[in-house]
Amino acid sequence: MSHPTLQDQDAYLYEQAADRIATLIDRGTLRPGERVPSVRKLSTQLRISISTVLQAYFLLEDRGFIEARPQSGFYVKLRPRDLPPEPKPSNPSLSATEVGVAELLAKVFEAARNPDFIPLATAIPGPDLLPTKPLNRLMAWVARHRGEQGVNYDFPPGNEALRRQVARRSLDWGCSLSPDDIVTTCGTMEALNLCLRAVAKPGDTIAIESPTFYGILQASLGMRALEIPTHPRDGIDLNALEQAIKKNKVKACLLIPNFNNPLGCCMPDNNKKQLVEMLGRREIPLIEDDIYGDIYFGAARPKTAKAFDKEGLVLLCSSFSKTIAPGYRVGWTAPGRFKPQVEHLKSMNTIATATLPQMAVARFLESGGYDRHLRKLRKALATQVQRVTLAVRQYFPEGTRITRPTGGFVLWVELPKSVDSLELYRKALEKKISIAPGPIFSAKQKYQNFIRLSCGQAWSDSLEQALKTLGRLAGKP
Amino acid sequence: MSHPTLQDQDAYLYEQAADRIATLIDRGTLRPGERVPSVRKLSTQLRISISTVLQAYFLLEDRGFIEARPQSGFYVKLRPRDLPPEPKPSNPSLSATEVGVAELLAKVFEAARNPDFIPLATAIPGPDLLPTKPLNRLMAWVARHRGEQGVNYDFPPGNEALRRQVARRSLDWGCSLSPDDIVTTCGTMEALNLCLRAVAKPGDTIAIESPTFYGILQASLGMRALEIPTHPRDGIDLNALEQAIKKNKVKACLLIPNFNNPLGCCMPDNNKKQLVEMLGRREIPLIEDDIYGDIYFGAARPKTAKAFDKEGLVLLCSSFSKTIAPGYRVGWTAPGRFKPQVEHLKSMNTIATATLPQMAVARFLESGGYDRHLRKLRKALATQVQRVTLAVRQYFPEGTRITRPTGGFVLWVELPKSVDSLELYRKALEKKISIAPGPIFSAKQKYQNFIRLSCGQAWSDSLEQALKTLGRLAGKP
Numbered sequence: 001m002s003h004p005t006l007q008d009q010d011a012y013l014y015e016q017a018a019d020r021i022a023t024l025i026d027r028g029t030l031r032p033g034e035r036v037p038s039v040r041k042l043s044t045q046l047r048i049s050i051s052t053v054l055q056a057y058f059l060l061e062d063r064g065f066i067e068a069r070p071q072s073g074f075y076v077k078l079r080p081r082d083l084p085p086e087p088k089p090s091n092p093s094l095s096a097t098e099v100g101v102a103e104l105l106a107k108v109f110e111a112a113r114n115p116d117f118i119p120l121a122t123a124i125p126g127p128d129l130l131p132t133k134p135l136n137r138l139m140a141w142v143a144r145h146r147g148e149q150g151v152n153y154d155f156p157p158g159n160e161a162l163r164r165q166v167a168r169r170s171l172d173w174g175c176s177l178s179p180d181d182i183v184t185t186c187g188t189m190e191a192l193n194l195c196l197r198a199v200a201k202p203g204d205t206i207a208i209e210s211p212t213f214y215g216i217l218q219a220s221l222g223m224r225a226l227e228i229p230t231h232p233r234d235g236i237d238l239n240a241l242e243q244a245i246k247k248n249k250v251k252a253c254l255l256i257p258n259f260n261n262p263l264g265c266c267m268p269d270n271n272k273k274q275l276v277e278m279l280g281r282r283e284i285p286l287i288e289d290d291i292y293g294d295i296y297f298g299a300a301r302p303k304t305a306k307a308f309d310k311e312g313l314v315l316l317c318s319s320f321s322k323t324i325a326p327g328y329r330v331g332w333t334a335p336g337r338f339k340p341q342v343e344h345l346k347s348m349n350t351i352a353t354a355t356l357p358q359m360a361v362a363r364f365l366e367s368g369g370y371d372r373h374l375r376k377l378r379k380a381l382a383t384q385v386q387r388v389t390l391a392v393r394q395y396f397p398e399g400t401r402i403t404r405p406t407g408g409f410v411l412w413v414e415l416p417k418s419v420d421s422l423e424l425y426r427k428a429l430e431k432k433i434s435i436a437p438g439p440i441f442s443a444k445q446k447y448q449n450f451i452r453l454s455c456g457q458a459w460s461d462s463l464e465q466a467l468k469t470l471g472r473l474a475g476k477p
Numbered sequence: 478m479s480h481p482t483l484q485d486q487d488a489y490l491y492e493q494a495a496d497r498i499a500t501l502i503d504r505g506t507l508r509p510g511e512r513v514p515s516v517r518k519l520s521t522q523l524r525i526s527i528s529t530v531l532q533a534y535f536l537l538e539d540r541g542f543i544e545a546r547p548q549s550g551f552y553v554k555l556r557p558r559d560l561p562p563e564p565k566p567s568n569p570s571l572s573a574t575e576v577g578v579a580e581l582l583a584k585v586f587e588a589a590r591n592p593d594f595i596p597l598a599t600a601i602p603g604p605d606l607l608p609t610k611p612l613n614r615l616m617a618w619v620a621r622h623r624g625e626q627g628v629n630y631d632f633p634p635g636n637e638a639l640r641r642q643v644a645r646r647s648l649d650w651g652c653s654l655s656p657d658d659i660v661t662t663c664g665t666m667e668a669l670n671l672c673l674r675a676v677a678k679p680g681d682t683i684a685i686e687s688p689t690f691y692g693i694l695q696a697s698l699g700m701r702a703l704e705i706p707t708h709p710r711d712g713i714d715l716n717a718l719e720q721a722i723k724k725n726k727v728k729a730c731l732l733i734p735n736f737n738n739p740l741g742c743c744m745p746d747n748n749k750k751q752l753v754e755m756l757g758r759r760e761i762p763l764i765e766d767d768i769y770g771d772i773y774f775g776a777a778r779p780k781t782a783k784a785f786d787k788e789g790l791v792l793l794c795s796s797f798s799k800t801i802a803p804g805y806r807v808g809w810t811a812p813g814r815f816k817p818q819v820e821h822l823k824s825m826n827t828i829a830t831a832t833l834p835q836m837a838v839a840r841f842l843e844s845g846g847y848d849r850h851l852r853k854l855r856k857a858l859a860t861q862v863q864r865v866t867l868a869v870r871q872y873f874p875e876g877t878r879i880t881r882p883t884g885g886f887v888l889w890v891e892l893p894k895s896v897d898s899l900e901l902y903r904k905a906l907e908k909k910i911s912i913a914p915g916p917i918f919s920a921k922q923k924y925q926n927f928i929r930l931s932c933g934q935a936w937s938d939s940l941e942q943a944l945k946t947l948g949r950l951a952g953k954p
Contacts, residue, residue, distance in 0.1 A: 106821045113632045127625055136624035139833060140617035147613035148604055151802040155590045186663050186806075186827040193826055202679045202699060222679060325628040327832035329663075344583045349670055350663040354831040355804035356616060 013048050017056035018063075020046070025065055025076055032078040032390060033383035036066055039073075070299060072379070078386045084393050087401045087414040089237065092210040092227035092446060105440050108425070112434045118466040119457060121434035123261060123410050124326055126457040129380055131324055131364070131373045138367075139360040150356040156346040157339075158184025158332070159358035165365035166332055173293060174269075174307025175316075181334045183343050184353045187326075188291045191317035191333035194349060196221055196254065198341040199285040199315070204251035207244060209236050211412070211441035211450070213261040225443035226250060232403045232412065235260060235267035238274055245282060252285045258302045259292035262412040262441055262452040264405020266296075269303050276308040283313065285338065290318045292408035294374055297382040302407070312337030320361055322408075323377060324370065328357040381409045384455040391464060392453070395471030409455045419449045419474050427473045433466045490525050494533035497523075499542055502553055509555040509867060510860035513543055516550075547776065549856075555863045561870050564878045564891040566714065569687040569704035569923060582917050585902070589911045595943040596934060598911035600738060600887050601803055603934040606857055608801055608841070608850045615844075616837040627833040633823040634816075635661025635809070636835035642842035643809050650770060651746075651784025652793075658811045660820050661830045664803075665768045668794035668810040671826060673698055673731065675818040676762040676792070681728035684721060686713050688889070688918035688927070690738040702920035703727060709880045709889065712737060712744035715751055722759060729762045735779045736769035739889040739918055739929035741882020743773075746780050753785040760790065762815065767795040769885035771851055774859040779884070789814030797838055799885075800854060801847065805834040858886045861932040868941060869930070872948030886932045896926045896951050904950045910943045 021042075024030045037045065039053045046053075057074050060066045067077045112121035143150060157163065163179035170177035185191040200206060202222030210227035228244055229237040235257055244250065257267040257275075267275070279286050288305045296302055306316040315338055319331030330353065335342040346352075364370050388411055392402050401414040415421065421437040428435050436454075438447025457463055498519075501507045514522065519530045534551050537543045544554045589598035620627055634640060640656035647654035662668040677683060679699030687704035705721055706714040712734055721727065734744040734752075744752070756763050765782045773779055783793040792815055796808025807830065812819040823829075841847050865888055869879050878891035892898065898914040905912050913931075915924030934940055 106817070106824070109632070109824065124630065127629070130628050132624050132628050136620040136627060139620035139627070143613040143616035143620065147609050150613060150616070150804055151607050151609050152604070152804045153601070154804060155586070186831070189825070190827045321828075327627055327629045327631060327829070329827065329829065329831040340583075347583070347586065348666070350667045350806060350827065351798075352804070352806065354663070354806040354834050357831050357833070 014052045014055035014059065017042065017046055017048060017053060018059045021056065021060055022063070022065055030076050031387070032076050033386040034076050035072075036060075036074045036076060069379075078389065083389060083402065083404070084396070085401045086403060087232050087412060087450075089231040090210045090227075090229050092229060092442065092444065104422075104437075108434075108436060108440060111429055112436075114432075114434070116432055117429075118433045118462060120453050120466065120470075121436045122456075123322070123408075123454045124456050125322065125377070125381070125409070128458050129377055129456070131369065134369050135325055135328075135360060135364055138363045139356060142356055142359040142363065146356075146359060150359065152355065153352045154184075154355040154358060155352050156183055156343040158182075158346075158353050159355065159362060161362035161366070162330070162358045163332070165362050169365070170334075172301050173290070174303035175334070177334050181336075181339070182332050183335065183339065183346055184358055185317075185319070185331045185333060185346065186329045186350055186353050187321050187331040188289060188317050188319040189331075190346075190349065191319070191331050192254070192287060192289060193221070194342045194345045195287045195315040195317060195333055195335055195338065196223065196252070197345050198335065198338040199287070200251040205248055207241060207250045207253045208443075209255055209260055209263070211262055211438065211447055212256065213441060223251075227443060227446075230260070230263060231265060232263050233265050234271060235263075235265045236275070238271060238278065241275075242278060245278075245284065250284060252287060253279060254287045254289070255305070256289040256292070257305050258290055259295065259405060259408030261292065261408065262403075262410050262436070264403050264408050264410060264412065266302050266406050267305075269307075272303060272305040273308040276305050276314060280309075280311045280313055283311075285313050285315060285336075287315045287317065290316055291322050293318065294323055295378055295381055295409065296407040297378060297385075298406055306334065306336075309336060315342070323374065324361070324364065325357075328361060329354065330357050330361045380458075381455065384457070384459060385409055385411065387459045388453055388455045388467065391467040392471070395468045395476060397471065397474055397476040400474075411453045411455060413451050413453060415449045415451065415474050417449055421447070421449055421451050424451065424470070424473055428470060431466075431469050431473070433470060435470065491529045491532035491536065494519065494523055494525060494530060495536045495540075498533065498537055499540070502542055507553050508864070509553045510863040511553050512549075513537075513551045513553060546856075555866065560866060560879065560881070561873070562878045563880060564709050564889060564927075566708040567687045567704075567706050567923075569706060569919065569921065581899075581914075585911075585913060585917060588906055589913075591909075591911070594906075594909045594911045595939060596911055597930050597943065597947075598913045599933075600799070600885075600931045601933050602799065602854070602858070602886070605935050606854055606933070608846065611846050612802055612805075612837060612841055615840045616833060619833055619836040619840065623833075623836060627836065629832065630829045631661075631832040631835060632829050633660055633820040635659075635823075635830050636832065636839060638839035638843070639807070639835045640809070642839050646842070647811075649778050650767070651780035652811070654811050658813075658816070659809050660812060660816065660823055661835055662794075662796070662808045662810060662823065663806045663827055663830050664798050664808040665766060665794050665796040666808075667823075667826065668796070668808050669731070669764060669766060670698070671819045671822045672764045672792040672794060672810055672812055672815065673700065673729070674822050675812065675815040676764070677728040682725055684718060684727045684730045685920075686732055686737055686740070688739055688915065688924055689733065690918060700728075704920060704923075707737070707740060708742060709740050710742050711748060712740075712742045713752070715748060715755065718752070719755060722755075722761065727761060729764060730756060731764045731766070732782070733766040733769070734782050735767055736772065736882060736885030738769065738885065739880075739887050739913070741880050741885050741887060741889065743779050743883050744782075746784075749780060749782040750785045753782050753791060757786075757788045757790055760788075762790050762792060762813075764792045764794065767793060768799050770795060771800055772855055772858055772886065773884040774855060774862075775883055783811065783813075786813060792819070800851065801838070801841065802834075805838060806831065807834050807838045857935075858932065861934070861936060862886055862888065864936045865930055865932045865944065868944040869948070872945045872953060874948065874951055874953040877951075888930045888932060890928050890930060892926045892928065892951050894926055898924070898926055898928050901928065901947070901950055905947060908943075908946050908950070910947060912947065
């Protein structure tokens with residue numbers, strides 16, 4: 001055996017350093033989503049060179065322990081073996097259904113609003129994640145200095161400054177919208193309502209993902225939902241959709257291609273392109289809900305299906321409710337060739353969107369505050385999703401499956417077949433925990449043994465306790 | 478002939494004083510709606526005693542020249558002989574119609590939004606009539622000091638402070654609502670939408686006044702409008718309504734009992750009572766739009782039909798859009814027994830009403846600012862309605878008829894049969910004047926020779942000029 005060379009010694013040093021970090025991760029001292037010590041800090045702590053630390057971190061990255069995030073450092077990665085398996089792609093029966101679980105949905109959300117409850121049901125970011133102070137300062141400013149404009153109607157298409165800001169951002173998601181392409185709305189919910197009514201009538205069939213948050217179809221719009229099998233990672237099954245369209249008279253599609261609620265799946269860009277082309281050939285409008293699009297955990301924002309739309313058949317809808325201020329009720333739609341109808345329906349639904357909230361949001365976007373905020377928000381939500389995932393693994397019964405969302409902040413949890421999620425939901429309410437039971441995500445009330453967990457709240461002991469309780473109620477011994 | 482006694486001399490003096498004032502009125506120096514000189518001032522000016530001035534004013538009041546307004550003095554009255562005649566009660570054909578003048582309506586309101594136009598089309602109070610500064614100060618305050626609440630959803634039924642304030646005011650209109658009876662909305666328009674959807678389905682028949690602003694039925698709700706003859710002073714013809722209900726399956730009524738738009742008529746309280754009883758016997762819901770209720774010109778606020786509702790069948794809707802801030806988009810409904818459905822539909826239409834605007838309006842009501850403002854607003858609008866009425870008399874062709882609204886701020890003008898109001902509307906647009914042509918107030922596009930004039934703008938030379946131009950376009954030589 002030869003004496004180790006200098007290079008070997010270095011190798012030894014970086015492997016040693018990597019092992020130490022790996023141990024910290026294995027023991028849970030460093031948790032998935034947390035940042036590992038900075039290169040400089042570890043170099044000081046272990047008295048090794050910067051380049052040795054970097055080698056150690058690259059090794060850990062290769063081994064799947066950590067991941068690099070641009071301009072931000074290395075983070076503990078959630079490894080597949082840490083996780084329960086994923087749910088299988090959905091397989092709904094392929095016939096359209098009249099939508100009607102209104103009462104259940106109403107009850108679920110009533111309970112979810114009780115401030116004494118641990119809120120795992122509603123997909124709302126916790127108060128510490130919202131840019132409350134800077135945004136409200138802008139609101140106070142516009143109220144004081146742009147008050148005359150503020151008390152008056154900002155008729156459809158809505159606030160010009162806001163539309164300009166949204167149009168500028170559209171490059172991020174592969175579009176090049178102009179302010180004139182956009183109509184502002186009272187949140188995404190109104191946008192979806194207007195778009196649905198612009199392209200379909202009561203009784204018409206709308207293809208949707210399964211599972212999905214299809215509450216909108218209930219809005220006494222009287223439309224029929226056709227549930228299409230959907231993969232928990234790649235989104236809607238395009239073959240199944242094409243078959244369904246051939247068999248049924250589908251008037252429109254209503255999809256959440258980026259970070260579907262509740263699956264968290266994100267359609268690959270190529271799938272989006274195929275989807276838009278397939279629907280375009282048949283002149284079927286696609287209503288695209290992109291409300292979670294800005295909350296991606298990866299390196300780049302996913303494109304929208306709208307990016308591939310040449311026919312004006314994609315009606316893109318989004319808002320600022322999941323990112324900065326649900327209570328401002330500011331959303332928008334770029335409804336393509338249906339803009340005149342959408343604009344008119346907007347006049348007849350709420351006349352206009354509240355003026356001052358639109359002005360405040362426009363200024364927040366213009367100032368760069370929104371981008372700075374999004375960077376923090378994405379990191380925080382990615383971490384919270386990982387935390388809840390790990391807790392489910394730890395506290396839920398054998399046989400539980402869970403999604404791997406790459407954005408958004410909801411988890412779709414498949415419990416053992418024996419668990420009735422409605423019963424679990426009721427038992428959880430007794431313990432002051434609100435969850436969203438699976439059947440509200442299906443027009444046919446499938447998903448009896450699924451629940452959706454929102455990860456909007458910052459991690460806390462009481463949240464961990466609530467997940468432990470849920471696991472026990474679901475049958476964990 | 479005897480020498481006049483002292484009493485006779487006084488009589489002579491007060492008659493002389495009265496004649497002088499009457500002359501000022503006849504010559505148009507004092508215009509209808511304007512205040513006559515105060516008692517003290519006239520006493521000084523004419524060097525007569527206070528009691529003589531009072532006698533003079535009482536004489537003028539008897540003769541119909543002026544009217545006393547409590548705590549405010551004497552005002553020049555609009556006398557019947559000053560006015561063109563009123564339109565006759567409407568007589569629509571009694572069969573239900575599918576609603577569809579969407580394009581025309583859209584065009585009319587698009588033109589109305591052009592800031593370069595004289596805005597006689599949209600029923601919006603002018604900027605000088607809104608309490609812009611105090612209200613926006615409250616908005617800035619809540620944004621700064623109640624910001625955490627402000628960025629979050631205020632889920633249906635909506636802001637509690639606002640509901641409490643509205644409930645307190647309900648005594649004014651003959652109700653005694655509790656905060657729990659109320660659901661807040663994005664303006665009256667959303668309230669009407671939700672209530673219509675709560676009680677009727679697409680294809681159902683809704684009885685409405687004729688003419689009326691029925692835009693709401695168009696909102697692709699797909700409902701059928703049954704137009705009922707309506708008297709320009711007393712509102713809907715109850716006999717005609719009863720006959721129509723016997724012949725047709727009427728699913729609900731949608732009425733504006735107080736200061737109907739465009740007629741300005743106000744149903745006598747006894748008619749409201751009969752209406753509610755008649756509909757109650759048949760279990761037909763009444764959606765009551767009371768958006769103009771606070772803008773009465775008389776001594777007391779008219780009651781709502783809801784005041785007579787014992788069955789929970791009246792769905793009362795209103796907002797603050799005509800009185801303080803259209804752009805805040807704050808309205809509400811007290812939907813009686815349909816509250817659960819309305820609340821659910823609200824969740825599915827816009828999720829919630831913007832939080833901060835609701836909080837600011839609640840504070841404005843709580844502070845007493847709203848009542849102080851309403852007193853000023855009512856006087857100003859009463860004056861503006863009189864001004865426009867006189868201008869129509871002066872500048873419009875022989876044969877023109879005009880309504881005598883006792884509240885609100887719109888006038889319904891019947892032009893000679895030869896005038897086509899759509900043509901007039903187009904010609905007026907060329908002169909940068911926007912008006913609302915009659916056919917948009919009828920599902921059957923009746924009222925071809927009618928226009929609605931909004932009196933929301935303060936009197937000005939350019940407004941007078943615009944009315945002169947309109948009269949000329951309508952055929953005044």
